[in-house]
Amino acid sequence: MKSLSSALSFNDYRRKLINYMMIGLIVLGAFVALAPLFSIFYYVIERGYHNLSWTFFTSLPAPIGESGGGMGNALLGSLKIIGMATLLGVPWGIATGVYLSEYSYGKSSKTLRFVIDLLMGVPSIVIGIFIFTVVVRPMGGFSAYAGAVALAIIMCPIIARSTEEMLKTVPIHYREAGLALGIQRWKVILFILVRGKWGAIMTGVVLGVARISGETAPLLFTSLNNQYWSGSLKDPTSSLPVQIYTYSISPYEEWQMQAWTGALVLIIFVFLINLVIRSFFSNMRDSRD
Amino acid sequence: MTNLVEVNNLKAWIGEQQILKGISLSVQHNDVLAIIGPSGCGKSTFIRCLNRLHEEIIGARVEGEVKILNENIYGSTVDPVRVRRQIGMVFQKPNPFPSLSIYDNVAIGLKLAGIRRKSALDEVVERSLKQAALWDEVKDKLRMPGTSLSGGQQQRLCIARALAVNPPILLMDEPTSALDPISKAKIETLLQDLKRYVTIIMVTHNMQQASRVSSKTAFFLLGELIEFGPTEQIFTQPKAKLTEDYITGRFG
Ligand SMILES: Nc1ncnc2c1ncn2[C@@H]1O[C@H](COP(=O)(O)OP(=O)(O)O)[C@@H](O)[C@H]1O
Ligand SMILES: [Mg+2]
Numbered sequence: 001m002k003s004l005s006s007a008l009s010f011n012d013y014r015r016k017l018i019n020y021m022m023i024g025l026i027v028l029g030a031f032v033a034l035a036p037l038f039s040i041f042y043y044v045i046e047r048g049y050h051n052l053s054w055t056f057f058t059s060l061p062a063p064i065g066e067s068g069g070g071m072g073n074a075l076l077g078s079l080k081i082i083g084m085a086t087l088l089g090v091p092w093g094i095a096t097g098v099y100l101s102e103y104s105y106g107k108s109s110k111t112l113r114f115v116i117d118l119l120m121g122v123p124s125i126v127i128g129i130f131i132f133t134v135v136v137r138p139m140g141g142f143s144a145y146a147g148a149v150a151l152a153i154i155m156c157p158i159i160a161r162s163t164e165e166m167l168k169t170v171p172i173h174y175r176e177a178g179l180a181l182g183i184q185r186w187k188v189i190l191f192i193l194v195r196g197k198w199g200a201i202m203t204g205v206v207l208g209v210a211r212i213s214g215e216t217a218p219l220l221f222t223s224l225n226n227q228y229w230s231g232s233l234k235d236p237t238s239s240l241p242v243q244i245y246t247y248s249i250s251p252y253e254e255w256q257m258q259a260w261t262g263a264l265v266l267i268i269f270v271f272l273i274n275l276v277i278r279s280f281f282s283n284m285r286d287s288r289d
Numbered sequence: 290m291t292n293l294v295e296v297n298n299l300k301a302w303i304g305e306q307q308i309l310k311g312i313s314l315s316v317q318h319n320d321v322l323a324i325i326g327p328s329g330c331g332k333s334t335f336i337r338c339l340n341r342l343h344e345e346i347i348g349a350r351v352e353g354e355v356k357i358l359n360e361n362i363y364g365s366t367v368d369p370v371r372v373r374r375q376i377g378m379v380f381q382k383p384n385p386f387p388s389l390s391i392y393d394n395v396a397i398g399l400k401l402a403g404i405r406r407k408s409a410l411d412e413v414v415e416r417s418l419k420q421a422a423l424w425d426e427v428k429d430k431l432r433m434p435g436t437s438l439s440g441g442q443q444q445r446l447c448i449a450r451a452l453a454v455n456p457p458i459l460l461m462d463e464p465t466s467a468l469d470p471i472s473k474a475k476i477e478t479l480l481q482d483l484k485r486y487v488t489i490i491m492v493t494h495n496m497q498q499a500s501r502v503s504s505k506t507a508f509f510l511l512g513e514l515i516e517f518g519p520t521e522q523i524f525t526q527p528k529a530k531l532t533e534d535y536i537t538g539r540f541g
Binding site for chain 2: 105171173174175176177178179180181182183184187191192195196197198
């Protein structure tokens, strides 16, 4: 008995030790993954916060040689472009996701899914060039519209796939229960399935909006840039990422510092989108089953 | 007496597999029909043919005739949505819509059919929940999610949901097989009440249940209707040897 119990307690000891080692490894792994993220935050905040002031949000870029100025026009331009892209991309993405999950069977769905995966993998600069050819050229110039279309195309597959995945988690018998009540198929999908997964679908939307918020390359080809408050959506329009890009490659130190502040604002912007949309939709009940 | 439901030579397929091989039977007002038979013999498929749900499966096909109140629901001009409004259905696993409150689970069929008047909806919700013997347990928490109820309550909620549109026919596919004995007993008692105003067609695995609640019984085997008749006769003097073997538990 004695030797058995001592053997057991030895095993206990060993098991605990291994347990702690494993937990240690997991914590270390998490730390290694998070370290670059936090160092980016630190770097951007450290360099960007000097110029962070109310004028940064409200004024136009200062001419070369003058200090001060801000990115008010770029901020407003980004809001316009992202807003339009969202209005276009979200319904389009959700509709595509619904189609993939609910209406397409066999070969056609495989093809469509493949195309969408392909689209997700296309470098965004290629989409920029594409929109340059089919929208910018025919319209006769760079515009906020063109930028929004490019960003919507980037956004659509992200939202489509996440919507599809979410709807696929709803067991088939919920659809049948809806149909058996004599509810039309599209109403079952919209008012029971999509509504039931609305919170999760919105998480996909947040990912999509966050993703396009930082896109630079496609905007260089579509909405370009502008140093003024551009009034019309048909005009070249400044945006935060393009302005950051322009300033950071410039030789002037004031501009480079402004770029850091722009980057900080961009990060805060993405963070806020996440926060607002999540808190708005998290109090909606989501189906878990 | 006219037949409420009349099935003539009903055949059903999924892809290449023929699941029902020519079923004919009829059901009168206020019957309770129990459908018994071993797993996979086509019981679920049969009742899903009665509200045209079978065709929602990819590759599914139906032949033959199902008349409800003398109208063939497989007629070329018949809209399945309209057929389904006349027939309620309760599934094996309780499945209240997870995103909806208790109230909305019952009202959804009417709401999505365009009925908006609150007083009308309130009335239907109360009536249906009372019919499903659930009203007293939930009347103070109608805004809670339907999924917050216990399994047995959820199943009664599903019964209320099906009754809300006031269908003359209620299909039930093993409605108690996922429930504990107490919930099961409650639903069986409930069925005794329900059969006064709705005709019930129920699949069951449970012989006692079939003999207790049904007035007619149909025994299916491998997609064929082996025997169909008054429950008492089927359970005491089955005509077919196979029926007798099944009922006495010699197989299945
Ligand atoms: N969705 C489906 N896809 C393919 N085959 C199915 C499907 N549903 C049922 N079947 C087949 O149809 C046959 C009858 O099934 P079912 O009607 O569910 O039987 P029961 O309800 O009597 O157990 C079974 O062989 C089953 O494998
Ligand atoms: Mg079954």
